[in-house]
Every structure is written in structure tokens, then in C-alpha cells.
Amino acid sequence: MNDKETSSLPSRHEERLGLLLWFRLSRFYNQSLRRSNAHLKEWGVTITQFDVLVQIGTHEPLTQNELAEKLFVTKGNMTQVLGRMEELGWIHRDQEWRKKVLTLTSSGWELFHLVVPRQEQFQASQFQGLNKEEQKQLLDLLRKLQQYNEHMEG
Amino acid sequence: MNDKETSSLPSRHEERLGLLLWFRLSRFYNQSLRRSNAHLKEWGVTITQFDVLVQIGTHEPLTQNELAEKLFVTKGNMTQVLGRMEELGWIHRDQEWRKKVLTLTSSGWELFHLVVPRQEQFQASQFQGLNKEEQKQLLDLLRKLQQYNEHMEG
DNA sequence: CCTTATCAGTTTATACCTAAACTGATAAAA
DNA sequence: TTTTATCAGTTTAGGTATAAACTGATAAGG
Numbered sequence: 181m182n183d184k185e186t187s188s189l190p191s192r193h194e195e196r197l198g199l200l201l202w203f204r205l206s207r208f209y210n211q212s213l214r215r216s217n218a219h220l221k222e223w224g225v226t227i228t229q230f231d232v233l234v235q236i237g238t239h240e241p242l243t244q245n246e247l248a249e250k251l252f253v254t255k256g257n258m259t260q261v262l263g264r265m266e267e268l269g270w271i272h273r274d275q276e277w278r279k280k281v282l283t284l285t286s287s288g289w290e291l292f293h294l295v296v297p298r299q300e301q302f303q304a305s306q307f308q309g310l311n312k313e314e315q316k317q318l319l320d321l322l323r324k325l326q327q328y329n330e331h332m333e334g
Numbered sequence: 335m336n337d338k339e340t341s342s343l344p345s346r347h348e349e350r351l352g353l354l355l356w357f358r359l360s361r362f363y364n365q366s367l368r369r370s371n372a373h374l375k376e377w378g379v380t381i382t383q384f385d386v387l388v389q390i391g392t393h394e395p396l397t398q399n400e401l402a403e404k405l406f407v408t409k410g411n412m413t414q415v416l417g418r419m420e421e422l423g424w425i426h427r428d429q430e431w432r433k434k435v436l437t438l439t440s441s442g443w444e445l446f447h448l449v450v451p452r453q454e455q456f457q458a459s460q461f462q463g464l465n466k467e468e469q470k471q472l473l474d475l476l477r478k479l480q481q482y483n484e485h486m487e488g
Numbered sequence: 489c490c491t492t493a494t495c496a497g498t499t500t501a502t503a504c505c506t507a508a509a510c511t512g513a514t515a516a517a518a
Numbered sequence: 519t520t521t522t523a524t525c526a527g528t529t530t531a532g533g534t535a536t537a538a539a540c541t542g543a544t545a546a547g548g
Contacts, residue, residue: 328463
């Protein structure tokens with residue numbers, strides 16, 4: 181590949197921007213993921229479990245499919261993650277018709293109230309490299325991207 | 335948690351923004367990852383392998399540690415991913431002093447020239463929800479975040 | 489009533505990723 | 519020279535994620 185020659189062509193340039201954005205995004209995400217897991221380790225919670233905890237805690241009651249949709253993961257994945265969380269005694273899974281209704285146990289609520297404020301604070305610190313205005317900008321750009329892509333997939 | 339009451343407090347609000355940013359970011363990243371893998375499936379390549387292919391192809395020769403640093407992943411992970419890519423005949427791993435020097439095989443170069451332009455085009459389409467100006471803004475914000483966090487970790 | 493479709497969740501095989509402990513080689517210090 | 523430190527890469531155990539095939543229950547159509 182010949183960077184210097186092709187980058188002067190505008191159409192190539194735009195394509196490059198896409199790849200650059202992908203690289204930046206995935207690097208930052210990976211870093212952020214690792215740091216979050218390290219931070220949550222103190223309470224024996226993974227970032228995935230934390231996300232599930234927040235979703236159930238704020239939208240209870242939820243079914244597994246609804247949860248998977250909210251988290252943008254497959255339902256097969258939910259089976260595994262929720263299985264472990266049930267073992268740990270953080271959630272109830274009650275069969276109801278052909279659905280399973282998810283709620284937090286008292287132990288789950290305890291964890292929720294303990295960990296959510298800490299993690300909020302931690303995530304705020306992760307984005308300290310941007311001022312408040314820039315943070316809102318970033319949120320807005322991500323919102324636009326998601327809306328557009330959702331619209332594309334129908 | 336009582337959303338409506340606590341969100342009026344400014345300090346709480348800022349912390350919320352951090353959590354919101356994290357959620358948006360991870361949802362978009364997951365979506366993007368899934369779509370990229372689906373797109374690359376045509377050539378039997380995963381997005382991880384693609385990232386490795388690009389790094390080696392553009393920075394050859396590289397050691398495994400250098401590659402891990404560029405991709406922001408652990409060296410243990412590289413051992414596994416590179417092992418598979420070596421089996422597939424895409425890369426050479428030549429022991430040199432106490433390092434292993436990575437280069438692409440002719441088959442690897444073939445794949446590189448076949449897949450990179452397609453994936454560039456695909457990634458460009460992933461960010462079409464933003465105009466060129468907004469894409470540059472996003473890139474800039476991500477760059478700032480990474481620089482700040484790198485500086486923090488020292 | 490019986491057949492067929494749909495739907496929620498599970499299972500399986502495979503890949504990715506981490507942290508932490510380990511190996512073996514080179515380099516530095518005693 | 520012997521010991522100790524460091525460094526690149528590997529291994530292990532465990533969690534996360536997917537796609538695709540499957541199960542079993544409910545719903546719809548014949």
C-alpha cells in the first residue's frame with residue numbers, strides 16, 4: 181500500500197477516515213473495558229454483569245430477550261451470563277408463560293446500590309480528557325450513528 | 335434509584351454523563367464489531383485477524399509485543415491469535431534473539447490486498463450517519479481521550 | 489382436532505480476551 | 519563466574535461473545 185500517493189485522492193481519503201475511526205474506537209473501547217473490569221474487581225463484578233445489573237435494576241421486570249436487545253448482544257449470550265448471576269444469587273428468573281421474567285434479589289439490590297454510584301464516578305473519570313461540552317458532543321455523535329444504523333437495518 | 339429527583343443535581347448529572355457515554359460507546363462498538371465480522375466472513379477473516387493483518391502489513395517487521403501494544407491487547411492474546419494465523423499460512427514467525435519477528439507470507443499479502451480496500455469501504459459506510467465534518471470531530475474527540483488516558487497511566 | 493408457524497430460551501462449537509503464573513534466554517551485577 | 523534481574527513469549531483458567539441448530543410451548547390456520 182502506498183500511503184503518500186493514494187491519500188491525495190479525495191475518495192480514498194474518506195475511506196481511510198472510516199478505517200481510522202474504527203481503529204481509534206476499538207482501541208479506546210478495549211482500554212476502557214479493561215480499566216472498568218479492573219475497577220469493578222473490588223466487588224467481584226465484571227463490566228458485563230454490571231451492565232445487566234443496571235438494566236434490570238432500572239427497567240425491572242424484563243425478559244431475557246428484552247435484556248439482550250437493550251444490551252445489543254445475542255440471547256444465547258444472555259443465557260450464560262444470567263446463569264452465572266443466578267448462581268451468585270443476584271437475580272431471579274421466573275418462568276411466566278413462555279418467557280422468563282428477570283428481577284433483582286435483595287442481594288442484587290444491595291450490590292446495585294453499592295456499585296452503581298462508584299462505577300458512575302469511575303466512568304466520569306474515564307471521560308475527563310474531554311470538557312463537559314465535548315462530552316455532550318461525543319454523546320450526540322454516538323447517538324446519531326446509532327440512529328442511522330438502526331434505520332439502515334430496519 | 336430515583337432518576338427524576340437526582341438528575342436535577344449538577345454533580346450527579348456529570349457522573350450520569352459518564353455512564354451514558356459508556357453505554358452508548360459499548361452498544362455502538364458491539365454493533366460495529368458484529369457487522370464487521372459478518373462483512374469479513376466472505377473471506378474467512380475475523381475483525382481481529384484483519385486488524386493484525388493491517389498492522390503487520392503496514393509496519394512489517396514487528397515483534398509480538400510491539401503488535402500487542404499497537405492493538406491495545408495483552409501479549410497472551412497475541413500468542414493465540416497469531417498461532418491460528420500461522421496455521422492458516424498468513425504470517426511467518428521467525429525467532430530472532432529473544433524476539434519473534436512477524437511478517438506476512440505471500441498468501442498473507444494476497445489477503446491483505448484483497449480485503450483491506452473492501453473493509454475500508456465497509457468501515458466508511460459504518461460512519462455514514464455522520465457527515466465528513468462530524469467524522470473528523472469524532473476522530474478528534476477519541477484522540478483527545480486516548481492522549482489524556484495514556485498520560486494518566488504514565 | 490391436527491398441523492404448522494412462531495417464539496423464548498438453551499445448547500454447541502468456536503473465537504476472543506484477560507490476569508496471573510510460568511519458561512527459557514539474555515543481560516547486568518556481585 | 520555465579521547470581522539476579524529482566525524480557526519475550528507461552529500457558530492456564532475463566533469470562534464474554536457469536537452463529538446456528540435445537541427444544542418445547544403457545545398460537546394460528548386448515
